[in-house]
Each structure stands twice: as C-alpha cells, then as structure tokens.
Amino acid sequence: MDNNLQIPQRILMGPGPSNVHPRVLEAMSRPMIGHLDPVFLEIMDENMKLLRHIFGTKNRLTLPISATGSAGMEATLCNLIEPDDDILICVNGVFGMRMSDIVDRCGGKLHTVEAPWGRIIDPQSVADKLKDVKPKLIAIVHAETSTGILQPLTEIAELAKAHDTLLVVDCVTSLCGTAVNLDELGIDAAYSGTQKCMSCPPGLSPVSFSDRAINTIHNRRTKVPSWYLDMGMISQYWGDDRAYHHTAPISMNYALNESLKIVCEEGLEARYNRHSLHSQALAEGLSTLGIERIAQEGFRTPMLTSVSVPNDVDEATVRSQLLHNYNIEIGGGLGAFKGKAWRIGLMGETCRKENVISLLTALGEILPKKSTNEAIQTAESVYNTN
Amino acid sequence: MDNNLQIPQRILMGPGPSNVHPRVLEAMSRPMIGHLDPVFLEIMDENMKLLRHIFGTKNRLTLPISATGSAGMEATLCNLIEPDDDILICVNGVFGMRMSDIVDRCGGKLHTVEAPWGRIIDPQSVADKLKDVKPKLIAIVHAETSTGILQPLTEIAELAKAHDTLLVVDCVTSLCGTAVNLDELGIDAAYSGTQKCMSCPPGLSPVSFSDRAINTIHNRRTKVPSWYLDMGMISQYWGDDRAYHHTAPISMNYALNESLKIVCEEGLEARYNRHSLHSQALAEGLSTLGIERIAQEGFRTPMLTSVSVPNDVDEATVRSQLLHNYNIEIGGGLGAFKGKAWRIGLMGETCRKENVISLLTALGEILPKKSTNEAIQTAESVYNTN
Numbered sequence: 001m002d003n004n005l006q007i008p009q010r011i012l013m014g015p016g017p018s019n020v021h022p023r024v025l026e027a028m029s030r031p032m033i034g035h036l037d038p039v040f041l042e043i044m045d046e047n048m049k050l051l052r053h054i055f056g057t058k059n060r061l062t063l064p065i066s067a068t069g070s071a072g073m074e075a076t077l078c079n080l081i082e083p084d085d086d087i088l089i090c091v092n093g094v095f096g097m098r099m100s101d102i103v104d105r106c107g108g109k110l111h112t113v114e115a116p117w118g119r120i121i122d123p124q125s126v127a128d129k130l131k132d133v134k135p136k137l138i139a140i141v142h143a144e145t146s147t148g149i150l151q152p153l154t155e156i157a158e159l160a161k162a163h164d165t166l167l168v169v170d171c172v173t174s175l176c177g178t179a180v181n182l183d184e185l186g187i188d189a190a191y192s193g194t195q196k197c198m199s200c201p202p203g204l205s206p207v208s209f210s211d212r213a214i215n216t217i218h219n220r221r222t223k224v225p226s227w228y229l230d231m232g233m234i235s236q237y238w239g240d241d242r243a244y245h246h247t248a249p250i251s252m253n254y255a256l257n258e259s260l261k262i263v264c265e266e267g268l269e270a271r272y273n274r275h276s277l278h279s280q281a282l283a284e285g286l287s288t289l290g291i292e293r294i295a296q297e298g299f300r301t302p303m304l305t306s307v308s309v310p311n312d313v314d315e316a317t318v319r320s321q322l323l324h325n326y327n328i329e330i331g332g333g334l335g336a337f338k339g340k341a342w343r344i345g346l347m348g349e350t351c352r353k354e355n356v357i358s359l360l361t362a363l364g365e366i367l368p369k370k371s372t373n374e375a376i377q378t379a380e381s382v383y384n385t386n
Numbered sequence: 387m388d389n390n391l392q393i394p395q396r397i398l399m400g401p402g403p404s405n406v407h408p409r410v411l412e413a414m415s416r417p418m419i420g421h422l423d424p425v426f427l428e429i430m431d432e433n434m435k436l437l438r439h440i441f442g443t444k445n446r447l448t449l450p451i452s453a454t455g456s457a458g459m460e461a462t463l464c465n466l467i468e469p470d471d472d473i474l475i476c477v478n479g480v481f482g483m484r485m486s487d488i489v490d491r492c493g494g495k496l497h498t499v500e501a502p503w504g505r506i507i508d509p510q511s512v513a514d515k516l517k518d519v520k521p522k523l524i525a526i527v528h529a530e531t532s533t534g535i536l537q538p539l540t541e542i543a544e545l546a547k548a549h550d551t552l553l554v555v556d557c558v559t560s561l562c563g564t565a566v567n568l569d570e571l572g573i574d575a576a577y578s579g580t581q582k583c584m585s586c587p588p589g590l591s592p593v594s595f596s597d598r599a600i601n602t603i604h605n606r607r608t609k610v611p612s613w614y615l616d617m618g619m620i621s622q623y624w625g626d627d628r629a630y631h632h633t634a635p636i637s638m639n640y641a642l643n644e645s646l647k648i649v650c651e652e653g654l655e656a657r658y659n660r661h662s663l664h665s666q667a668l669a670e671g672l673s674t675l676g677i678e679r680i681a682q683e684g685f686r687t688p689m690l691t692s693v694s695v696p697n698d699v700d701e702a703t704v705r706s707q708l709l710h711n712y713n714i715e716i717g718g719g720l721g722a723f724k725g726k727a728w729r730i731g732l733m734g735e736t737c738r739k740e741n742v743i744s745l746l747t748a749l750g751e752i753l754p755k756k757s758t759n760e761a762i763q764t765a766e767s768v769y770n771t772n
Contacts, residue, residue, distance in 0.1 A: 006425075007416040007417050007419060007425060007640070008417070008419065008423075008425060009417050010417070010418075010419050010420065010423065012418060012419070012420060014420050016633060017418050017419075017420065017421070017633060017636060018418075019417075019418060020417070020418045025414075025415040025416075025417070025418075026415060028411075028414040028415050028637055029411040029412060029414050029415040030393040030411070031393050031394070031395050031396070031405075031406070031411070032396075032398060032403050032404075032405060032406045032411075032581075032587060033393060033394065033396050033398070033403075033715075034396070034398060034400050034403065034715045035403070035588070037396065037709070037715065038709075039392075039393060039394060066453055066454055066457075066589070067452055067453035067457065067614065068452055068632050068633050068634070068635060069632070069633065070613070070614050070631075070632040070633075071452075071453065071614045071632070073613075074612065074613050074614045078612075098613065101613055102613045104609065105609050105610070105611050105612065105613055106611075193633065195418075195633055201418060201635065201636055201637040201638075202421070202633045202634065202635050202636060203452070203589055203635035203637065203638055223490065223491050224491070225491050225492075225611045225612070226460065226464075226491070226611070226612055227456070227459075227460050227484065227487055227488045227491055228453065228456050228457045228460045228615075229614075244720065245456075246454050246455070246456040246457070247402060247403060247454050247455065247456075247579065247581055247588045248454070248588065249454060249587065249588050249589035249638070250403060250587055250588060251414055251587040251589070251637075251638075251641075252587075252589055252635070252637075252638070254393070255637075323423070323424075329419075329420045329423065334630065
C-alpha cells in the first residue's frame with residue numbers, strides 16, 4: 001500500500017463502528033500528554049461526569065475501560081463473579097453467548113434463560129428460572145447487535161430486586177441511541193462501547209458499577225482473574241489516589257471527551273428521537289424494496305435494523321457491491337443469522353436522512369426488479385409526517 | 387474546561403508516553419472504516435509485517451493486542467500459563483512484580499529470582515534456581531522502566547533452551563530503542579507498548595508468539611482465563627479466517643502503521659544509535675549538575691535514565707516546576723525508588739538533542755547553585771565527539 005494511508009470515505013451502516021464527527025477526529029490528533037498530567041486528569045474527571053450523564057446514574061465508579069466494548073463485558077463480569085457462583089445469563093444472540101463463555105472462564109456456575117434469535121427474553125421465563133436457581137447475578141443484553149432486538153428491562157429489573165440479585169446490562173449498542181437509565185431501573189453494572197451511538201472511534205469501553213456492585217467486589221474471597229481489568233486497581237487511578245495502574249489511551253480519551261460533548265449539545269432525548277425517526281424511514285423504505293425486518297415486532301432496536309436477505313440475491317455479493325460501488329458498509333448475519341440476514345446500522349453520526357436515502361437508492365439499483373423511486377418516496381413520507 | 391480541548395505542547399521525558407510525530411497524529415484523524423473493510427484488513431496485514439521486522443522475528447502470530455502494554459503482559463502470560471504450572475519470574479522492579487501478580491491470578495505456582503532494584507538479574511541466580519525448579523516458563527523484563535536497567539538476555543535464553551523452558555520477555559520499553567531479536571535469541575513470547583520508543587499514542591500492545599508457544603496454547607487443558615485476550619480467537623481475526631472477535635481500535639491501527647513506517651524510514655540501527663547517543667549526552671550533562679545515575683553501570687537503558695534526586699531538593703516540586711514553567715514532563719520514582727529517583731525518558735520522537743538541552747537548561751535554572759552553561763557544554767562535548 002501507499003506510504004500515505006489512503007482511507008476511503010465510507011458510509012458506515014454496519015453494526016459499528018459508526019461514522020465519526022470531524023470534531024472527534026480532530027480531537028484524536030491533539031498533542032500527546034502524560035497519563036498523570038494535570039490536564040489529562042481534568043479530562044478524566046470530565047469524561048466520568050459526562051458518562052454518568054449518558055448512563056443516567058450517580059455511580060461514582062463510572063469510567064472508560066482502556067480497551068474495546070468486549071473488554072467492558074469481561075471487566076464487568078470478571079470483577080463480580082467468583083468461582084462456583086451461580087450466574088444467570090439471558091441468551092438470545094451472540095452477545096448472550098459471549099457472556100456465557102466469560103462466566104465459564106471465571107469459574108462461575110452457568111445457568112441460562114434462552115429465547116430464539118430475533119425474539120426478546122420473556123420476563124416470565126426469568127421468573128420461572130428464579131424458582132429453581134438463586135443466582136448472584138443476572139446478565140442481559142439491552143440491544144442485541146446480532147439480532148436487532150431491544151430488550152425491555154423493567155420487569156427483569158424488578159425480578160432482580162425482588163430476588164436480591166445483581167443485575168448486569170450490556171449497553172454496548174443502546175447507549176446514546178435509546179434511553180439507558182441505570183439508577184431509575186436499579187441496574188448494578190453496565191458496559192458499553194464508544195464506536196456505536198456515541199460515534200467515537202472504537203478503543204474504549206465505558207462501564208458503571210453501583211455501590212452494591214462495588215461492595216461485592218470489595219468482599220471478594222479471591223483476586224479478580226484479570227490484572228488489566230481489576231476494577232479495584234483501576235478505580236485507584238481514576239479516583240483521588242491517581243495511583244499508576246496502566247498507561248491510559250490518551251488520544252482515545254480526547255476523542256471520548258469530544259464525542260460526549262457533541263452528545264450533550266444535541267441532548268439525549270433529541271438523539272433518541274433522531275434514531276427512532278430515521279430507523280422508521282429506513283425500515284419502511286426497505287419494505288418497499290421487499291426487504292423485511294426479522295426482529296420481533298414491537299421490540300426492534302432503533303439503531304440497528306436486522307432484515308431478511310431476499311431469496312433471489314446472494315447476500316455477500318450485495319454487501320460487496322454496496323461497499324465497492326457506493327462506499328456503503330452494511331453488516332452480514334452472525335451465528336444463526338449467517339447468510340440469511342443483513343444488519344443495517346444507523347448509529348450516532350451515521351443516523352441521518354441522507355444516509356437512509358443513499359442506501360435505499362443503492363439497493364434499488366442493485367436488487368433486481370426494484371424501484372428506487374418508490375422506496376425513497378416511502379421514506380420521505382415518514383419524514384413528512386414526523 | 388473549555389468546550390475545545392486545550393492541550394499543552396509538552397516535552398514528554400517521562401517513562402512514556404513519548405512525543406508523537408505529526409504524521410502519526412494526522413493518521414489518527416483519518417476517516418473511520420469498518421473492522422472487516424478490505425482496506426483495514428490490508429492495514430492489519432501490513433502492521434503484522436512491520437511488527438515482525440521490529441521484533442526481529444518470523445513468528446506468524448505477531449500482532450497488536452487491542453489494549454495498552456500491560457494487557458500485552460497479561461495476554462502473553464495468561465495464554466501460556468495453566469493452573470498449577472510452575473512459573474519462574476525474574477523480579478527487580480515494578481514490572482517483574484506485576485508479572486508475579488498475574489501468574490498468581492492465572493493459578494500458576496509462582497517461583498521468583500530476585501535482584502535489588504537498579505541491579506540486573508544475575509544469570510547465575512537463574513541457573514541456580516533451575517536446579518530446584520523445572521518451570522514451564524521463565525519471564526523477564528528487558529528494559530525495566532521502574533529502574534532503568536537493561537537486562538542482558540543471551541545467557542538466560544541459553545538456560546531456557548537447555549532446560550526446555552518457554553522464555554517470555556517484556557519488551558515494552560526496549561522495542562525500537564535497542565536491539566530486540568526474538569528469533570536470534572530464541573524468545574518464545576514477547577510483548578510491548580506503542581507509547582514508548584515507537585512513539586505512537588498508547589492504546590495497543592504488540593505481541594509475538596513462536597510456534598512452540600502457539601503449540602503450548604493449542605495443547606491447553608483449560609480455557610484461557612480471559613476471553614478478550616484469548617490468542618486462539620484473536621488469531622482467527624488476524625489470520626485468514628477474519629472471524630469476528632472484537633471490534634479492533636481502527637484509528638490506533640492507523641497510528642501504529644504510520645509510526646512503524648517512520649521507524650523503518652529511519653532504520654533500526656540508526657534508531658538504536660540515536661537513543662544511545664542522546665542518553666549519553668543527557669547523563670553526562672546531568673552529572674555536571676550533580677545528578678547521578680542509579681542503575682547498575684554497564685546495564686543502563688538508553689531510553690530511560692534513572693537518577694538519584696539531589697538531597698537538597700524536593701523531587702515533586704522540581705517535577706512540578708519543570709511541567710508548569712518549562713512544559714517538560716519527567717517521571718518520579720515507583721516502589722522502592724518512590725521519592726528518591728527521577729526517571730527521565732528519551733524515547734522515540736522525544737529522543738532529540740534539543741530536548742536534552744532544554745531539560746539541562748531548565749534543571750540548571752531550577753536547582754540551587756548549579757550552572758546551566760557547564761551542563762550544556764558537557765552534553766555538547768558528547769555530541770562533538772560522536
């Protein structure tokens with residue numbers, strides 16, 4: 001390749017990363033400073049404050065883990081789980097499976113409540129399971145990026161409370177795209193990723209732990225299995241001690257700071273509404289092209305639309321045409337949906353009318369016997385009535 | 387703080403991060419693309435190739451872990467260690483202690499060979515230990531950032547070979563600043579950080595595993611304790627399968643690519659010589675100011691000069707004056723050296739004559755009864771005779 005990186009300008013409509021605002025890209029290129037520089041400590045404090053706002057929490061232990069979203073999943077689980085703890089994981093897609101794998105690696109006794117791919121976890125099935133098992137912790141995914149399901153959390157949070165069980169929620173894809181109110185729901189620990197609805201580059205994983213979760217960590221009989229993700233040590237660096245643990249990713253924290261400021265300037269409600277509006281326009285336009293949603297009706301994520309691939313096309317070829325001829329990235333299916341589904345993201349900066357129209361135009365041109373005009377008119381009618 | 391991040395231009399002469407080249411900062415601000423985009427896959431392949439070059443290895447499993455240097459330490463150890471394995475760690479500073487902690491968390495049986503802070507690990511003490519213990523793995527730090535010791539590796543590599551034991555080397559601070567030849571020495575696994583002599587922002591940890599190390603991982607009886615750092619799964623993403631594991635930190639990989647190209651343009655030998663020259667000039671200039679090195683003579687790292695704090699000054703006050711009045715960051719002591727030592731880095735982009743002169747000038751002005759001119763003349767004489 002060239003000596004100079006030639007990076008194309010893509011429209012990132014996959015499951016993440018999403019497009020990044022020029023202000024955030026500019027923040028990434030600010031000069032390097034030390035991880036104990038007073039200016040950096042000020043940025044750390046501000047990032048914690050802004051993260052508390054978007055998580056809807058007062059939790060003091062709210063900070064970005066120095067790795068991508070999956071490390072936040074591992075940090076959350078491996079700090080709270082000890083060998084032989086009974087752990088209940090809700091599984092209806094890739095990320096519930098990943099949590100189960102981590103429970104196993106932590107030595108926890110894994111119990112699961114399952115639902116078919118593309119369906120929510122029925123709170124009643126959790127209630128039934130809790131008759132047999134008294135788990136230390138229940139974990140569930142809020143927005144399943146592999147299926148496009150948005151999980152209702154209220155009833156499950158009430159069950160966790162009634163059974164005095166910690167509740168962990170995966171907010172990787174939901175945070176900043178739909179309401180996540182940790183304190184209101186009584187969620188004990190949550191994690192996210194920067195590259196979805198925050199529209200920051202991938203590289204950090206915001207996490208938040210309630211005081212109850214912190215107490216659970218303090219009262220561990222055994223060391224946290226991961227040194228790098230040990231929240232006790234990490235919190236000493238992010239707290240008043242400023243004790244050296246690892247060298248924080250400085251530039252990524254600049255970017256997180258800028259992206260969170262952009263989120264606050266827009267306002268959370270306005271941002272949620274924007275995700276809702278454009279996903280509706282996209283879905284109705286796609287329907288006109290004969291492309292239908294596969295996630296359970298009434299429980300679809302606004303930031304990721306999962307659809308069935310039409311029978312008469314090869315899904316990978318269409319994705320390749322979109323990428324190479326239109327600079328549009330969409331995602332393929334994972335796991336049970338491999339080869340059968342597309343996953344179309346409208347996250348953060350990507351979630352704009354022009355991108356909805358561009359994708360509908362491109363698909364109308366690529367797919368046999370389809371009309372671009374009709375699809376765009378359908379999308380426009382959603383915009384005109386909202 | 388301001389809406390716009392006001393980041394000062396520091397001269398980063400601490401233990402890392404080091405100053406970052408404008409080309410690398412510019413690379414960080416390139417547009418976002420997907421983690422399976424063909425352009426990104428090309429960058430991944432090139433980063434692996436360039437990392438093999440700087441590590442001096444043909445190891446196919448050579449890639450950047452998606453987290454900072456300490457995660458590379460954990461990745462290397464937790465993939466190779468299983469519960470009850472006998473593990474021998476060489477400890478003469480903070481990072482040997484950190485490795486010991488990780489061995490414990492992995493369930494390994496920890497054995498140590500120790501040396502006082504600021505002294506090398508005597509190969510004879512390793513040989514003696516190997517009469518009593520048959521470890522699966524010996525781990526040692528090449529350049530101890532907490533003490534400024536550069537550890538000779540040849541004899542210990544021979545011992546590891548003779549005892550059919552895996553050898554793991556911490557190259558966080560040494561890589562790109564002094565010769566690291568994994569294949570020549572027969573090192574089985576090594577890890578580094580991007581923010582030292584590579585002069586890339588912190589956020590990635592290059593690692594390399596020999597085929598023997600890979601076989602050890604393949605033959606594990608138990609799962610790797612960390613999902614995020616499981617080299618088996620990570621290698622499927624970086625290998626031909628391109629199987630999704632986690633979303634790679636895209637921008638950090640742009641930056642790594644650019645910084646490795648800058649390293650190659652300079653050439654490794656020239657880069658090592660540059661680190662050697664400037665650290666000599668710095669040390670002699672400091673000596674003129676009454677500031678003497680504390681690491682064992684003959685075994686001092688060229689990229690980090692550890693010195694005793696003069697008796698008549700408060701070490702933290704001087705560091706604060708350097709930062710606030712001269713925009714120069716130097717490091718304080720850690721562990722046994724806390725309050726007693728300064729750690730002065732000359733890594734990568736920071737390793738330049740103008741920075742040596744700036745620090746000597748500033749210290750000459752800050753310290754009582756010292757002459758800046760004399761210190762600069764001493765440094766100049768090193769430059770004039772080299």
